[in-house]
Amino acid sequence: MTGTDASAYVGIFTAAVASALYVATYRSFVYLLRYPRNWTSPSLPETLATGALAVLVVALVSLSANGLDIASLVVSSVFIAALLSIIAAPAYAFRPASRPVEFLAKHGDYAGLWLLGPAIVAGLIIPNIKLQAVMLTAMAIEAIWFARQRMFGQGRQLYPLKDRDLSVLKTQAKDDLKAFRRRHHIRELVLSNDAVSWRGCEKTTAPCPFNLYVNRLGLNTAPCCREHMKDLSHYVAGALSKMGAVHWLEGGSLLGAIRENGALLDWEDDVDISVLLTADMTWDKLT
Ligand SMILES: [Zn+2]
Known part of the structure; x- marks a missing residue:
């Protein structure tokens, strides 16, 4: 195996780990949303654990043997923060909320997919396979969510x-x-x-x-x-x-x-x- 092959495998492996970490962050975050949905404040340990997972994703995406990639750091942080805010909106709108939150909640079935365009642009500009993998995974989850919401009603009496x-x-x-x-x-x-x-x-x-x-x-x-x-x-x-x-x-x-x-x-x-x-x-x- 040549050095180039080995580094390509390492790249794919770390991209897969970054994707898996994003899935873990997403699941933990969605689980956390049962608190606002029931009108209570999220538990601090669970919030910290979810935050730590998100930080891990950003760190893994932006750190490499060459040091810190500022562009990847900024894009992954903004992307994850924006997406999680969109995902959280419907849970917070269970109570009267601000206009932007109410707006996002109203479009909650597909609002996550609004980030698809920016994600594609960022993915093309920044040649970072870990960042691309995280954004691809996140958008795939949002697409599955959208499809599931479209199927609402199936099997319901x-x-x-x-x-x-x-x-x-x-x-x-x-x-x-x-x-x-x-x-x-x-x-x-x-x-x-x-x-x-x-x-x-x-x-x-x-x-x-x-x-x-x-x-x-x-x-x-x-x-x-x-x-x-x-x-x-x-x-x-x-x-x-x-x-x-x-x-x-x-x-x-x-x-x-x-x-x-x-x-x-x-x-x-x-x-x-x-x-x-x-x-x-x-x-x-x-x-
Ligand atoms: Zn019911």
Whole structure:
């Protein structure tokens, strides 16, 4: 093997490592977004770990035997920061956010691909295989995300929206359901010739973002989510009964069970179950 061959192999290997590191950064970052999606601040250790991964990608891309490549350093940092900001926007827009964040969130299905043009230009100008590999991987992930979003709805069951669910929706939408659906990008809402239905979440799909729908838009909890919560509470109660643990419904769940004839309240976003802990039935035993 000649020296040139060996350095080419090393280049391909480090490019593959840089790509893998970017995938790890992406996954860690996306996992971190469950915090803002649930209206809480991200945990510091997880944020630091994700930041460290991103720094590693940038370092691997811009450092070589020849020293530091400033152009690669700047481009990779700006590219990763811009892309992660775009990816984060929909999670932050679960709460009222600034105009740019709301804008990015609205175009969240494909906004990542807006960086494709700049990435191609940068990749052509800077002959750094590691940088090219990272940008190619990142754009491939965004393309897969876009394709998956386009396939939204496949395998989802349609629930007709009626009675109080429909009247609350109509009130919040000021009777213009089409405009409301478009403004808030509620893709679960299906409007066809007078019929209003909801494309429900399933075990295999992402859950409906009900913090956004219930707490921000003032809608009732989607019928799918209510059904899943009901099934889940029966499952938990069954498991507690099997263990012989004394348990009962509390708060809003109890109110719904009594007032609504066993149903959950329309806007319920949790189920409150209390358990009597004793010397025999300890918390450790339950968990
Ligand atoms: Zn749902």
